[in-house]
Amino acid sequence: MPESKRAKAVAGTNIALVKYWGKRDTALNLPATGSLSLTLAGLGSETSVRFAHDAGGSDGRDRVLFGGEPAWPLFANRVRRFLDLVRALAKIDLPAEVATVNTVPTAAGLASSASGFAALALAASRAAGLRLSPAELSALARRGSGSAARSIVGGFAEMAAGTRKDGSDAYAHSIADENAWDVRLCVAMTAAGEKTVGSTAAMALTERTSPYYAAWLSTVPGDVAEAKAAILARDLARLGSVAERSATRMHAAALAAEPSILYWNPATLAAIATLKELRAGGTSAYFTIDAGPHVKALCVSADAAKVAAALAATPGVVRVLTVAPGPGAQIMSED
Numbered sequence: 001m002p003e004s005k006r007a008k009a010v011a012g013t014n015i016a017l018v019k020y021w022g023k024r025d026t027a028l029n030l031p032a033t034g035s036l037s038l039t040l041a042g043l044g045s046e047t048s049v050r051f052a053h054d055a056g057g058s059d060g061r062d063r064v065l066f067g068g069e070p071a072w073p074l075f076a077n078r079v080r081r082f083l084d085l086v087r088a089l090a091k092i093d094l095p096a097e098v099a100t101v102n103t104v105p106t107a108a109g110l111a112s113s114a115s116g117f118a119a120l121a122l123a124a125s126r127a128a129g130l131r132l133s134p135a136e137l138s139a140l141a142r143r144g145s146g147s148a149a150r151s152i153v154g155g156f157a158e159m160a161a162g163t164r165k166d167g168s169d170a171y172a173h174s175i176a177d178e179n180a181w182d183v184r185l186c187v188a189m190t191a192a193g194e195k196t197v198g199s200t201a202a203m204a205l206t207e208r209t210s211p212y213y214a215a216w217l218s219t220v221p222g223d224v225a226e227a228k229a230a231i232l233a234r235d236l237a238r239l240g241s242v243a244e245r246s247a248t249r250m251h252a253a254a255l256a257a258e259p260s261i262l263y264w265n266p267a268t269l270a271a272i273a274t275l276k277e278l279r280a281g282g283t284s285a286y287f288t289i290d291a292g293p294h295v296k297a298l299c300v301s302a303d304a305a306k307v308a309a310a311l312a313a314t315p316g317v318v319r320v321l322t323v324a325p326g327p328g329a330q331i332m333s334e335d
């Protein structure tokens with residue numbers, strides 16, 4: 001391997017329309033079920049990685065920068081553990097310098113771990129001299145964050161739970177690319193309430209204590225199949241119905257945990273009501289909600305301005321972003 005190889009990659013975040021909630025293996029970060037998502041344009045992460053003898057900090061460990069500043073320890077250590085996987089794959093023993101910039105607006109409440117680990121998987125594997133297939137790259141990104149596996153793929157992506165113990169069949173593949181269907185996601189950010197519980201801890205608590213977890217799992221394969229058929233038919237009402245029931249069932253399972261996990265706030269409910277009113281008035285828009293209080297509405301691009309305006313006028317909604325489907329993770333530069 002040539003000394004001091006640097007690679008820079010970009011990836012967009014993604015929003016699940018059929019949710020992932022629960023793991024079949026925590027060490028390998030294997031999902032208990034499949035999921036299906038839309039990768040977004042313009043909201044994501046740019047990450048550069050360089051492996052070299054002089055790339056580490058004064059302590060010899062990987063140097064991890066976020067937004068140009070040294071990253072906070074929890075994040076830096078998560079990145080270092082991920083780099084250990086790449087070093088093991090590439091059979092190298094060099095420290096790295098990693099610099100990540102997020103293009104997700106600060107406090108947007110959009111998961112940046114999906115785009116962050118997708119960009120990191122691509123940049124780090126290339127910088128380490130590896131040329132992974134899209135499936136291998138997706139499986140690698142999954143080790144950083146379950147949802148990151150889907151950001152390797154553009155447009156609509158299906159994540160397979162897989163059955164193999166080593167997780168080699170748990171990766172995402174394309175259902176329809178980013179140009180296949182002119183849809184938009186209107187992201188309504190609601191005033192964040194108390195700090196909520198992170199997805200890994202919340203999934204573990206749901207698995208351990210929610211009497212509805214098994215019921216939730218049993219619904220997912222049917223929802224993935226239905227969402228896929230709806231995408232292939234470009235049937236928004238059908239896809240929207242699946243997305244809404246997947247989100248409400250995921251939240252119902254979490255809500256039934258002990259102690260209960262409640263991500264919603266009053267503005268979350270108000271935004272849902274706004275979308276139902278829009279539908280009653282003939283404008284199709286359907287919600288999904290992740291591990292937080294924000295509401296993401298799926299609609300066709302011709303309706304996006306109207307949907308965004310209605311969400312912006314909803315009490316408690318502080319900001320609305322309208323986002324188009326985007327490409328999968330890509331290399332920006334290599335030297």
Ligand code: PMV
Binds near residue numbers: 018200
């Ligand atoms: O990838 P994680 O561990 O941040 O989990 C993602 C969980 C949800 O965003 C709520 C659902 C999903 O499928 O993205």
